[in-house]
Amino acid sequence: EFDVTVARLKRRLADAYTELQGIVDYSRNAVQDPTKVPAFKGVFRTLEKYFEKYETTYEDLVDQYHAAGLSTEFPVKKDLEQLANAKRYYKQSNMNFEIISKKEADDAAAAAAQRFPAPIVNPGNITVTSDTRSSNLPRISLPKFDGQYTAWPKFRDMFSSLVDKDDKLSNMEKFHYLSSSLSGNAAAVISHLALEEANYAIAWQSLLDTFDKKRLLANSYLNHVLQFKQHVGKPNSKDLLRYLSSVADSISALKLLNITDLSEFILFFIAFRNLDSHTK
Incomplete structure (x- = not known):
């Protein structure tokens, strides 16, 4: 039974490792070639799943060998090296996603500035009220959201109050503020949507559908x-x-x-x- 369980876990570990290798390769290609970005974004959504799968399977293997009194057989040097590589692939994939997201945000801001000649307010300097008496009030910065569930309610409530419910902002401006406020897994949720006015409502609803789950x-x-x-x-x-x-x-x-x-x-x-x- 031990041999069967260990063989199954090692296959599972190898599968997760192969997926992590593939994702980091996609990320490297996407950084160098913009035409590869959509493909990378598609597989990036599975990064957390496969990294968690790798870690939990690795821990299960350690437990199996320990329970059998064979702790010296796993992990050995090659297993530790593979674990270090898996962590490196995970970090590099996230880092490359941030690089791509920043470039896209910069490009989107430049495109929005050309399309709307009027100055666009910096997302970090939006005020809650538009009344002239608010000119002396301190400016409130938009929150940032990277996909951590515990941070979602605060982000949702603040963004909804400051941007989503502001009738004076166009949907194009709202979409610009939204994309500028997101990073990591949160940015991946709407990464397939072009920065167009008609897509703002779709983007906001996509975030609600993904993170607004009790x-x-x-x-x-x-x-x-x-x-x-x-x-x-x-x-x-x-x-x-x-x-x-x-x-x-x-x-x-x-x-x-x-x-x-x-x-x-x-x-x-x-x-x-x-x-x-x-x-x-």
């Missing part, structure tokens, strides 16, 4: 509490306050989701969390 938000908040890493070394009041503040924020955000049968959801989450990756 259960996934709840999972993120609970993970934030349960995976909190204690400061290494002698505990102090500052670290304790940081922990209490983090827990309180997550609990408050969790309650605001108004999930039906919250206690049952939490119990299920804890039980599911303890399952191994294969059973999940």
Whole structure:
């Protein structure tokens, strides 16, 4: 049974590694050749999935060998080297995506400036009110969003208030502000849409469909509490306050989701969390 399980896990590990290699190759080609960008964006959406698959499978293999008393057989040097490569592929793919996204944002801003000769307000300097009496009010910067679920509600509420519901802004301007505020996985969600006025509503709805999900938000908040890493070394009041503040924020955000049968959801989450990756 041990041999069968290990063989299956090693195939799974090899498959995930091959996918990560392919994604980083796509990213390198896309940085050099703009015509390769759409293909890279297509596979980039799977990066998190395959990297998580690689990590969890690697950990499962370590556990299997340890339980069998064969810890010296895995990981060996080549396994550690492959793990380091997988992490490097993951980081480089994300870095190349950021490079491409920045270039596209710069190109989009230049195109928007040509299409709309009137000065476009810097996304970091938008004010909440348009009344002339607001001229002395401090300017409010738009939030940034990289795809982390815990950051979504704040971004959604601020962007909706400052931009989406502002009738004085055209959809083209709103789309420009939106694309300038996104990075990482969030930017990937709308990367297939051209920067056109008609696409703004589609882009905003795509973000809502992807991130505005109560259960996934709840999972993120609970993970934030349960995976909190204690400061290494002698505990102090500052670290304790940081922990209490983090827990309180997550609990408050969790309650605001108004999930039906919250206690049952939490119990299920804890039980599911303890399952191994294969059973999940």
